[in-house]
Each structure stands twice: as structure tokens, then as C-alpha cells.
Amino acid sequence: MTDQREYLRDSRLIETHYGEEYEHYYNAIVPPVFMNSLNVFPTIDAYFDSDKTDKHVYCYGRVQNPTVRILEDKIAALEHGERAFVFSSGMAAATAAVMAVCHAGSHIVCVRNVYGPLKIFLTEYCAQHLQITCTFVKGDCLEEFEDAITDDTDLVVLESPSSILMTLQDIQGVASIAAKHNARTYIDNTFCTPIFQNPLDMGVDIVMHTMSKYIGGHSDIIGGVLVAKDHTLLEKLALMRELYGGIMGPMEAWLAIRGLRTIEIRLRQHEKTALAVADFLEKHPKVKKVHYPGLPSFPQYELMKRQQRGNCGLMSFEIDGTVEQAKEVSQALSIFKIGVSWGGFESLVEMPFARMSGEEVEWLGAAQNLIRIHCGLEGEDILISDLEKALSIL
Numbered sequence: 001m002t003d004q005r006e007y008l009r010d011s012r013l014i015e016t017h018y019g020e021e022y023e024h025y026y027n028a029i030v031p032p033v034f035m036n037s038l039n040v041f042p043t044i045d046a047y048f049d050s051d052k053t054d055k056h057v058y059c060y061g062r063v064q065n066p067t068v069r070i071l072e073d074k075i076a077a078l079e080h081g082e083r084a085f086v087f088s089s090g091m092a093a094a095t096a097a098v099m100a101v102c103h104a105g106s107h108i109v110c111v112r113n114v115y116g117p118l119k120i121f122l123t124e125y126c127a128q129h130l131q132i133t134c135t136f137v138k139g140d141c142l143e144e145f146e147d148a149i150t151d152d153t154d155l156v157v158l159e160s161p162s163s164i165l166m167t168l169q170d171i172q173g174v175a176s177i178a179a180k181h182n183a184r185t186y187i188d189n190t191f192c193t194p195i196f197q198n199p200l201d202m203g204v205d206i207v208m209h210t211m212s213k214y215i216g217g218h219s220d221i222i223g224g225v226l227v228a229k230d231h232t233l234l235e236k237l238a239l240m241r242e243l244y245g246g247i248m249g250p251m252e253a254w255l256a257i258r259g260l261r262t263i264e265i266r267l268r269q270h271e272k273t274a275l276a277v278a279d280f281l282e283k284h285p286k287v288k289k290v291h292y293p294g295l296p297s298f299p300q301y302e303l304m305k306r307q308q309r310g311n312c313g314l315m316s317f318e319i320d321g322t323v324e325q326a327k328e329v330s331q332a333l334s335i336f337k338i339g340v341s342w343g344g345f346e347s348l349v350e351m352p353f354a355r356m357s358g359e360e361v362e363w364l365g366a367a368q369n370l371i372r373i374h375c376g377l378e379g380e381d382i383l384i385s386d387l388e389k390a391l392s393i394l
């Protein structure tokens with residue numbers, strides 16, 4: 001098994017073939033959906049004596065399912081991890097990771113631009129029920145992490161690039177500071193996917209992805225995944241999934257396997273389109289600022305080049321105008337539909353900060369009139385002319 005993985009590591013596309021053991025399902029080219037809640041044993045003793053850690057021994061669907069396992073092996077190979085665990089949502093994965101690493105009274109260092117619901121989980125639930133404290137950092141300089149991480153820190157939470165302002169952290173730098181203090185590092189790698197960035201290779205302990213975005217890739221599933229290398233950590237993550245019970249269902253896992261088959265070509269197309277759109281927006285007289293790490297003018301462009309192989313279809317921009325005018329521009333778009341989320345075929349637009357207090361928006365380093373767009377696969381010319389038409393109302 002290890003040999004096969006070493007051999008396959010040379011090619012990311014071939015890694016998406018990993019975990020398919022055709023002989024176990026009548027040589028069908030596509031792995032089946034194992035739509036079963038349990039597996040049976042020939043004798044009572046066979047049940048007790050079976051090695052439940054063997055990947056070919058299945059017992060109960062809340063713990064493991066063959067379709068789910070195929071997906072996990074593919075993602076683990078793509079992320080250069082030892083093992084992956086998939087969950088029913090990104091938040092189920094994220095909260096399980098926090099619970100696996102932290103305990104009552106833990107200290108966490110977290111970037112300000114982390115996914116909103118995770119921030120609420122840390123600052124409200126964990127603070128109130130577990131007396132966990134959190135230090136927030138802007139995240140763009142290592143000195144800030146040096147100051148925030150202490151010997152009492154158990155977990156450092158990163159998201160690079162973040163999903164609204166696309167801010168980056170020096171992943172290798174932060175991971176080595178955390179390691180010096182025996183703190184674990186966690187990163188939300190949803191923006192890059194394993195195609196464009198592999199944080200485990202940079203010393204991060206846990207990589208998380210939301211599968212409703214590019215891994216699923218078709219706006220039709222909710223799911224999450226955690227990938228790690230360290231055995232002690234993997235055992236804890238497995239236990240959290242089993243006890244909280246947040247495993248992904250087999251049908252969703254099958255759809256995610258289908259999504260993985262085209263992830264690299266989809267990502268390359270999203271990137272090409274997004275670069276053209278970002279370039280158009282940057283040159284537009286009514287656009288003040290474009291947040292896209294692929295633009296050479298992006299403040300962290302050099303860092304991006306060092307740790308990423310590319311960028312996806314997500315970006316945000318600020319217009320030269322009020323919040324109301326930004327709403328009008330968003331509503332004047334016709335190909336870009338108004339909606340949260342991203343990563344599918346469709347182009348989307350939203351204004352995440354339109355109703356946030358001015359104070360909070362400033363703390364995040366943003367503007368209330370910020371427009372976030374996801375460049376889908378409809379084609380760059382169509383998307384640029386949609387934006388051109390909408391911006392012309394200003």
C-alpha cells in the first residue's frame with residue numbers, strides 16, 4: 001500500500017485514482033455506492049476478533065463505509081497525508097479538529113479572517129463551555145505569531161488564503177513557531193484545494209477542506225475533510241468522528257469522488273478566468289481595490305508564489321461608491337447569481353460585510369461595500385461583459 005502511494009505521488013492526477021481497488025467491486029470502472037449501514041460476520045468470534053483498523057474490515061456505517069474510505073484515501077494521497085477523515089460538513093470537520101486538540105482552558109491563536117462560524121464556535125461556545133481563550137492575529141507577519149503563541153498555546157488556526165479578503169499567512173514560518181511551543185497547527189485549505197497547495201509538506205498538522213466547494217465542485221453536496229500525518233493525532237481525529245458521529249454519507253462520498261476526477265482541469269479553468277476578470281476589474285476606473293492573490297499587485301504576491309501553485313476562482317473587490325451603490329452593482333449582474341458559497345460551475349456574487357458594523361469591518365481590514373465574486377465556468381468573456389455592464393450604472 002505504501003509502495004503504491006509512493007509511486008503515485010509523482011502525479012496529482014494519478015493520485016485521484018488512488019484507493020480504487022477494482023477487484024473488490026467486480027472491476028467496475030467507477031467505485032460503487034455502498035449504501036449499507038452495517039456489515040455482517042460469519043461467527044460471533046469473527047466479529048470480536050476482526051481487526052477493525054484493517055481497511056478491508058467494515059462493521060458499522062457511523063465508523064466506516066467502503067465508498068467513504070475510497071474518497072478518504074484519494075484525498076489523503078492528494079494532500080500528502082497518511083489518512084483523511086470525511087465529515088458531513090466543513091464545520092463538522094473543523095469543530096472535531098478543535099475538540100481533538102484542545103481541552104478545557106486551552107489557548108488558541110487564530111487569524112482574524114477565519115471562516116465566520118468557526119470564529120463563533122471558538123469565541124462563544126468554546127469560551128463559555130470550556131473556558132478556552134483565543135488570541136486573534138491579522139496574520140500577515142511572523143512577529144505577530146511569535147508574540148501570540150506561548151507554551152500554553154495548544155492550537156494555531158490558519159486559513160490561507162482566507163475566503164473573503166484572500167489574506168495569506170507564511171505557513172511554514174507559522175508551523176515552525178508553533179512546533180517550538182508544542183502547539184498543533186490547523187489550516188483551512190479550501191481556497192487552494194490540494195491541487196494548488198499542500199500545507200502538510202510545510203509542517204502543518206491538520207489540513208481541512210470544505211467539500212461543498214471545489215472538491216465536490218458541482219454545488220450539490222455538503223461535506224468536510226481533515227487530513228493529517230501524525231499517528232497520535234489521527235487516532236484522536238478518528239475518535240472524535242466516531243463519538244460526535246459526523247461521518248459523511250456514502251452518496252455524498254460518491255459524488256465527491258466524481259468531483260475529484262475533474263478537479264485539476266476545473267481549477268485550471270477557474271484560475272484562467274479569474275485572472276482575466278481580476279485584471280479587468282483592476283483596470284476599471286470605478287474599482288478601488290481588487291483582492292486576488294494571483295494579481296502581481298497583490299501585497300502578498302511573493303509569498304503566494306512561494307507556497308501556492310495557483311489560485312482559484314474566488315476574489316473580492318471594492319468599488320468607488322457607497323454600500324447602496326455596491327448592492328445595485330451586485331443586483332445588476334445577470335450571470336453572477338446572488339448567493340453564498342462557491343466552487344461550483346456557477347458564478348456567484350455576495351456582499352459579506354454589507355450589514356456588519358463599521359468597527360468590525362475595520363478590525364477585519366475590509367470595507368462594507370466589498371463585493372465578493374466566484375468566477376465559475378461560464379467563460380471569461382461572458383463574465384467580463386456582465387461585470388462591465390453592471391459597473392456602468394455607477
Ligand SMILES: *Cc1c(COP(=O)(O)O)cnc(C)c1O
Nearest residue numbers: 089090091115163190210212223
Ligand atoms: C464554506 C466554508 C466553510 C464551511 O463549510 P460547511 O461545509 O458549510 O460547514 C469553511 N471554510 C471555508 C473557507 C468555507 O468557504
